[in-house]
Amino acid sequence: MISIRNVTKSFGTAKAVDDLSLEIGQGELCVLLGPSGCGKSTTLRLVNRLLEPDSGSVLVGGENTSFLPPHELRRRIGYVIQSIGLFPHLSVHDNIATVPRLLGWPRARIGERVAELLALVGLPDYFAKRWPRQLSGGEAQRVGVARALAADPPVLLMDEPFGALDPLTRVRLQVEFAALQKRLGTTVLFVTHDVGEALRLGGTMVLMRGGQIEQLGRPEDFAHQPASAFVSEFLGPEYGLELLGRYPVMERLRPLSALSSRGAVDSASAAQSGELSLPRIASTANLKEALSAMVAGGNLVALVCDDSGAVLGEISFEDAACLDKEGEQRCV
Amino acid sequence: MKLSARWQLDPVLSTGVLLTILAVSAFPLLSLRPNRMLSGRAVYLAVEAPPWLLTMLAIAGAVLFLSRRRTGSAYFPAPVAVRPGHAQLIWQAGAGLLLLYGLFAVAGGLAAIQVAEGGRASLGSGFWLALPGIYVILHDAAGRLGRRRGFLVWLLAAAGLVLMLAGGGLSSLSVLIEFSNRRDSFIASLAEHLFLAGFSTLLAFVTGFVLALLARAGTWLERIIFAVMNTAQTIPTLSLLGLLILPLSLLAERYPALAAAGLRGIGPTPAIIALFLYALLPIAGNILAGLRSVDASVREAAAAMGMTATQIFLRVELPLALPLIVGGVRTALTQSIGNAILAGLIGGGGLGALIFLGLAQAAPDLVLLGALPVAALALAADRLLGLLARYLGRRTADSGVYQGAAIA
Ligand SMILES: Nc1ncnc2c1ncn2[C@@H]1O[C@H](COP(=O)(O)OP(=O)(O)O)[C@@H](O)[C@H]1O
Numbered sequence: 001m002i003s004i005r006n007v008t009k010s011f012g013t014a015k016a017v018d019d020l021s022l023e024i025g026q027g028e029l030c031v032l033l034g035p036s037g038c039g040k041s042t043t044l045r046l047v048n049r050l051l052e053p054d055s056g057s058v059l060v061g062g063e064n065t066s067f068l069p070p071h072e073l074r075r076r077i078g079y080v081i082q083s084i085g086l087f088p089h090l091s092v093h094d095n096i097a098t099v100p101r102l103l104g105w106p107r108a109r110i111g112e113r114v115a116e117l118l119a120l121v122g123l124p125d126y127f128a129k130r131w132p133r134q135l136s137g138g139e140a141q142r143v144g145v146a147r148a149l150a151a152d153p154p155v156l157l158m159d160e161p162f163g164a165l166d167p168l169t170r171v172r173l174q175v176e177f178a179a180l181q182k183r184l185g186t187t188v189l190f191v192t193h194d195v196g197e198a199l200r201l202g203g204t205m206v207l208m209r210g211g212q213i214e215q216l217g218r219p220e221d222f223a224h225q226p227a228s229a230f231v232s233e234f235l236g237p238e239y240g241l242e243l244l245g246r247y248p249v250m251e252r253l254r255p256l257s258a259l260s261s262r263g264a265v266d267s268a269s270a271a272q273s274g275e276l277s278l279p280r281i282a283s284t285a286n287l288k289e290a291l292s293a294m295v296a297g298g299n300l301v302a303l304v305c306d307d308s309g310a311v312l313g314e315i316s317f318e319d320a321a322c323l324d325k326e327g328e329q330r331c332v
Numbered sequence: 333m334k335l336s337a338r339w340q341l342d343p344v345l346s347t348g349v350l351l352t353i354l355a356v357s358a359f360p361l362l363s364l365r366p367n368r369m370l371s372g373r374a375v376y377l378a379v380e381a382p383p384w385l386l387t388m389l390a391i392a393g394a395v396l397f398l399s400r401r402r403t404g405s406a407y408f409p410a411p412v413a414v415r416p417g418h419a420q421l422i423w424q425a426g427a428g429l430l431l432l433y434g435l436f437a438v439a440g441g442l443a444a445i446q447v448a449e450g451g452r453a454s455l456g457s458g459f460w461l462a463l464p465g466i467y468v469i470l471h472d473a474a475g476r477l478g479r480r481r482g483f484l485v486w487l488l489a490a491a492g493l494v495l496m497l498a499g500g501g502l503s504s505l506s507v508l509i510e511f512s513n514r515r516d517s518f519i520a521s522l523a524e525h526l527f528l529a530g531f532s533t534l535l536a537f538v539t540g541f542v543l544a545l546l547a548r549a550g551t552w553l554e555r556i557i558f559a560v561m562n563t564a565q566t567i568p569t570l571s572l573l574g575l576l577i578l579p580l581s582l583l584a585e586r587y588p589a590l591a592a593a594g595l596r597g598i599g600p601t602p603a604i605i606a607l608f609l610y611a612l613l614p615i616a617g618n619i620l621a622g623l624r625s626v627d628a629s630v631r632e633a634a635a636a637m638g639m640t641a642t643q644i645f646l647r648v649e650l651p652l653a654l655p656l657i658v659g660g661v662r663t664a665l666t667q668s669i670g671n672a673i674l675a676g677l678i679g680g681g682g683l684g685a686l687i688f689l690g691l692a693q694a695a696p697d698l699v700l701l702g703a704l705p706v707a708a709l710a711l712a713a714d715r716l717l718g719l720l721a722r723y724l725g726r727r728t729a730d731s732g733v734y735q736g737a738a739i740a
C-alpha cells in the first residue's frame with residue numbers, strides 16, 4: 001500500500017533520511033521506532049508530501065505520489081500528530097467534517113459520518129457541539145483520530161499521536177486504537193520513540209537510526225536476533241519481559257491440577273484455615289502480568305479467574321515465561 | 333465614628349460619590365450671561381434647586397456612600413477583595429444612572445428658566461466635575477456586573493441622554509442653542525468628520541492587508557515596511573500635516589489635473605493622507621500579528637488534511653486572525669476620529685473646524701459643540717469594536733469562559 005523506494009532527504013548537509021526503502025502492505029500496521037532525531041517524522045512527512053524527497057520515490061496504492069497534486073493526495077491520507085492541531089475556531093463536528101467538506105460530500109452524509117466517527121473513537125454524540133478548548137487531552141486526540149479517519153482514507157499516518165497524554169489515557173488509547181485498526185483494516189504508519197507503545201500496538205516494527213533502517217521485523221525477532229548492539233541497547237534490558245505483555249494468559253491456560261486445586265481457596269478462608277492461597281489473575285491479563293502476580297504472590301503457579309471470580313484454570317511459571325508456543329520445548 | 337463592623341467604605345465608590353457631591357454643592361452648575369460678550373453669573377444647585385430635590389440627592393448620596401456591605405461577620409472579617417452582591421451592584425448602577433439623568437435634567441431645567449428670562453445658560457464647572465464622579469460610580473458597577481449587564485448599564489446611560497436631547501429637555505443649554513443655530517453646518521461637519529476618519533481607515537485597511545501579506549512573505553520586506561510605518565507613526569500629527577502641505581502644493585501646481593481631482597496642499601486630501609499613514613501601522617501590524625498567532629500545528633494539520641494554500645488562508649488563518657485584525661481597526665479608527673480634528677486647521681473640514689472657529693471667536697459653546705461629538709464618536713467606536721473583537725475571539729481566547737455541558 002505504501003512503498004518507499006531509496007528515498008533520501010537532507011536538511012542542509014545533514015541527511016535526515018538516507019536511502020531508505022520500506023514496503024507496507026495493505027491493512028498492515030507498521031511502527032517506526034527509534035531515538036529522537038533519527039528521521040521518523042521526516043519519513044512520515046515524505047509520504048503525504050509535506051516534504052519532498054531529494055531522490056527516490058514514494059508510492060501510495062501503487063501510484064507515484066509525485067504525479068499527484070499534493071492536496072488531492074493528502075485528502076486520501078489521514079494524518080494525526082502529537083500536538084493534534086484541531087482548528088480552535090471550529091466545533092468538534094466541523095473539525096471532523098474537514099476532509100468530507102473538502103471532498104464536497106452532501107450535508108446529510110457528513111452529519112451521519114460525524115456521528116459514526118464519534119461513536120467509533122468512543123465519544124458521546126453531544127461532543128459534536130463542543131469547541132476544542134473544552135476538550136481534555138485524551139478527548140482532543142480522539143477527535144484528532146476521528147478527523148483523520150473522516151473520509152475513510154486507506155492510509156493513516158500517525159506521528160507520536162499519544163505522546164502528550166498521561167500514561168493511563170495513553171495506554172487506553174493505544175489499546176483501543178490497535179483494535180480499531182484491525183477492525184477497519186486501514187494501512188497505518190505509526191511513529192513513536194516508546195518501545196512499550198510499539199509493543200502494545202503490535203504489527204511490524206521498524207527500528208531507525210541516523211535516517212536508515214537498523215532492523216525490521218516482528219517484535220520477537222528483535223529479542224531473538226538483534227541486528228546490532230544498538231538494537232539491544234535501544235530496546236533495553238527489560239525488553240524480553242515487555243514482550244510477554246503482548247500475550248494473553250488464556251492462550252497458555254491449563255486445567256486446574258490436583259496440586260493447585262488445594263490452593264484454590266480464596267484468601268479470606270485461606271487466612272482462617274492457615275492454608276496456602278495461590279495468586280489470582282484475570283482472564284484478560286497478559287503473561288507479563290501473570291509473572292508479576294506470581295512474584296508478588298510468592299508462588300510459581302497462578303489461578304486464572306473470570307469476571308465473577310470463578311477459577312477457569314491455572315498457569316505455571318514455565319508457561320508464562322515463554323515467548324512462543326513453539327518455544328515451550330526450549331523452556332522445559 | 334465607628335459604624336457597624338459589617339459595613340465598610342469602598343474606596344472607589346466613595347471617591348465617585350464624594351466627587352459628585354462636592355461638585356454639585358461647591359461649584360456652579362451653570363453660568364448665566366445676558367449675552368455672549370458679557371461675563372456670567374454663577375448658578376449653584378444648592379441655591380436654586382428646590383429643597384425636596386436636595387434632600388433626595390443627599391439621601392441617595394449617603395446611602396450610596398455607605399452601601400458596600402461586607403460579607404462575613406465582625407469576628408471573621410471577609411478578605412479585602414470580597415465581591416459585593418449582585419443586588420448591591422444593581423442598586424449602585426441604578427443610583428448612578430439616576431444621578432446622571434438628574435444632573436442633566438436639573439441643568440436643562442434651570443437653564444430653561446433662565447433662558448425664559450432672556451439670558452444664556454452654559455454648563456458650569458460643577459457640571460463638568462460631577463460627570464467624572466458619576467462615571468466612576470457607573471464604571472465600577474458596570475465593570476463588576478459582567479460583560480452583558482455592564483453593557484446594558486452604558487446602553488441605558490446613552491439612551492437616557494439621547495431621549496432627553498430628542499425630547500428637548502436640554503435645548504435651553506447654550507451648547508444646544510448653538511447647535512440649533514448651526515444645525516446645517518454642524519451636520520455637514522459631522523459627515524465630513526466621519527468621512528475623514530472612516531475613509532482613511534478603510535484605505536489603511538486595504539493597504540495594510542496587502543502590506544501585511546507582503547511582510548509575511550519575506551523578512552527583509554517586513555523590516556523595510558515596518559521601519560517606514562514606524563517612522564510615520566513617530567512624526568507628530570501636526571508636523572506630518574505641515575510636511576505634506578509643501579510637496580502636495582507643488583504637485584498640484586505642476587499637474588493641474590491632480591489639483592482638479594482634489595489633490596492640493598490644503599483641504600481634505602492631506603488630512604486623509606496623514607490619517608491614513610497613522611492608521612497603517614496598527615492595522616498592518618495587527619493583521620500580521622493575527623496571521624502569525626496561528627499555531628504551526630494547526631497550519632500543518634490544515635495542509636495535511638488536503639487544504640490548498642488559499643483554503644488554509646481563508647478557512648483557517650483568516651478566521652483565527654480576525655479578533656486581532658478587528659483590534660487593529662479599533663485602534664486605528666479611534667485614533668483617526670481624534671486626529672481628524674486637526675483637519676480643521678488645514679481647511680479639511682470636520683468637527684475640528686467648529687472647534688477652531690470657536691477658539692478663534694472665544695465661543696466655548698462652539699468648541700463644545702465640536703469636541704463633545706468627537707469624544708462620543710471615539711468612545712463609541714472603541715467600545716463597539718472592542719465588543720466585536722471579544723465576540724469573535726470568544727471560542728479561542730484564553731480568557732474564554734467554559735460554557736459547554738458538564739463533562740460526563
Ligand atoms: N524542517 C527541518 N529543517 C531542518 N532540519 C530538520 C527539519 N526537520 C527535521 N530536521 C532534522 O532532521 C533530523 C530528523 O528529524 P525528525 O525526522 O524530526 O526526527 P524524529 O521524528 O525521528 O525525532 C533531525 O536531525 C532534525 O534536526
Ligand SMILES: [Mg+2]
Nearest residue numbers: 040041042159
Ligand atoms: Mg518526530
